[in-house]
Amino acid sequence: MVVARLFSGQPWLADPETCSAVNRKLIEMGLLKQVHDDPIIAWRITPLGRELDVELFHVFLGVWHYCEVPLILEEYGLLSEAEFYTITASVEIAGAPQSQLSSPTTLRTDPSKM
Numbered sequence: 001m002v003v004a005r006l007f008s009g010q011p012w013l014a015d016p017e018t019c020s021a022v023n024r025k026l027i028e029m030g031l032l033k034q035v036h037d038d039p040i041i042a043w044r045i046t047p048l049g050r051e052l053d054v055e056l057f058h059v060f061l062g063v064w065h066y067c068e069v070p071l072i073l074e075e076y077g078l079l080s081e082a083e084f085y086t087i088t089a090s091v092e093i094a095g096a097p098q099s100q101l102s103s104p105t106t107l108r109t110d111p112s113k114m
Contacts (some may be wrong), residue, residue, distance in 0.1 A: 005061050014062040022063055026054060 005012060023043055026032040031049035036042050045054050058064050059072050074084040
């Protein structure tokens with residue numbers, strides 16, 4: 001799913017329906033827990049979800065808001081501090097980081113191993 005989302009040429013950021021479907025599935029799997037009716041703060045990652053890096057899974061599926069993505073990737077060690085600041089600066093100038101984060105050279109990850 002992640003490879004298709006990042007490298008298939010479709011928009012990286014998920015639409016609201018996709019976000020909702022992903023979260024419903026993760027709730028069914030016990031990786032997210034519904035905590036509120038408000039869609040913005042409707043769920044929380046469970047301890048098992050933390051162990052399985054659901055937050056990172058959300059990033060690669062384009063579920064997180066793009067402004068949060070560089071911070072999360074840096075926290076997981078997938079961006080250096082310099083890369084973080086480069087992406088953050090480009091987001092402030094150009095808006096959504098579609099091209100910045102969908103490039104396999106930006107992330108230190110081999111897409112064939114996902």
